[in-house]
Amino acid sequence: MHAVVPFAATDPKTRLASVLSPAERSTVARAMLADVLTAIVEAGAEPTVVSTAPLDLDTLSLEATIRDAVSVTVDDRPLTEAVNARLPASHDAAPTAVIMADLALATPDTLERCFSHDTDVTIAPGRSGGTNALVVSHPDFRVDYHGASYLDHCEIARDVGTSLETVDSFRLSTDIDEPDDLVEVLIHGTEADRAPACLRELGFALETRDGRVGVARLEETRRE
Numbered sequence: 001m002h003a004v005v006p007f008a009a010t011d012p013k014t015r016l017a018s019v020l021s022p023a024e025r026s027t028v029a030r031a032m033l034a035d036v037l038t039a040i041v042e043a044g045a046e047p048t049v050v051s052t053a054p055l056d057l058d059t060l061s062l063e064a065t066i067r068d069a070v071s072v073t074v075d076d077r078p079l080t081e082a083v084n085a086r087l088p089a090s091h092d093a094a095p096t097a098v099i100m101a102d103l104a105l106a107t108p109d110t111l112e113r114c115f116s117h118d119t120d121v122t123i124a125p126g127r128s129g130g131t132n133a134l135v136v137s138h139p140d141f142r143v144d145y146h147g148a149s150y151l152d153h154c155e156i157a158r159d160v161g162t163s164l165e166t167v168d169s170f171r172l173s174t175d176i177d178e179p180d181d182l183v184e185v186l187i188h189g190t191e192a193d194r195a196p197a198c199l200r201e202l203g204f205a206l207e208t209r210d211g212r213v214g215v216a217r218l219e220e221t222r223r224e
């Protein structure tokens with residue numbers, strides 16, 4: 001399975017700007033990208049990072065076997081256009097997966113669940129209606145990201161008459177967009193993952209206030 005991994009390399013994760021400086025957002029985005037690429041390769045797929053700007057894979061500290069299985073291509077078109085240019089163009093073409101780079105909790109098992117369906121379109125939706133992981137094998141299906149794109153993609157699938165499977169996965173539904181999402185990374189990230197280690201290094205820790213779990217950051221770790 002070929003997997004496209006879209007990556008906004010310049011000024012990523014702007015919705016985390018209230019808790020992370022621009023350089024820190026870039027560091028966290030790259031840590032999540034490294035975790036996602038590792039999970040994709042361990043699930044048996046071949047990822048291509050479709051990056052908005054040049055990206056040196058050697059800066060991601062990937063294990064050599066993972067690094068060797070990943071390629072990068074630069075495409076500065078908007079997300080929807082860049083992805084549509086890479087979806088199957090004919091019934092003979094191989095299925096293509098599109099896995100977002102901010103799925104910090106993605107594991108080989110959860111991705112394999114997406115890769116194993118025999119439908120024209122398979123979607124693992126995000127919690128607020130995005131399309132976090134997608135597998136397309138039908139040449140008439142095209143994406144339209146942003147907003148409640150999961151609903152839009154269900155409608156597009158209906159309009160072009162493709163079969164569609166929805167994958168119900170807590171891990172794949174957790175894209176890291178807002179400061180509160182960092183809670184999930186600290187709770188559910190594993191020892192081997194880079195993103196939770198990166199957040200802890202930046203001074204983030206779980207904090208329970210009035211019975212509600214959030215993240216707190218040690219003041220001395222804040223950098224402008």
Ligand SMILES: Nc1nc2c(ncn2[C@@H]2O[C@H](COP(=O)(O)OP(=O)(O)OP(=O)(O)O)[C@@H](O)[C@H]2O)c(=O)[nH]1
Pocket residue numbers: 005006007008009011012013014015016050051052075077078079082099100101102177
């Ligand atoms: N190639 C490409 N990837 C993109 C683009 N915009 C977002 N992405 C990637 O698409 C996935 C989902 O991105 P979003 O969460 O919507 O956007 P983001 O830029 O990561 O974060 P925000 O700035 O907070 O919206 C992530 O893997 C991004 O890196 C784009 O224009 N081109």
Ligand SMILES: C[C@H](OP(=O)(O)O)C(=O)O
Pocket residue numbers: 079126128129130131132144145146147148149150175177
């Ligand atoms: C790209 C967009 O991601 P979100 O803004 O939901 O993170 C989507 O999934 O349509």
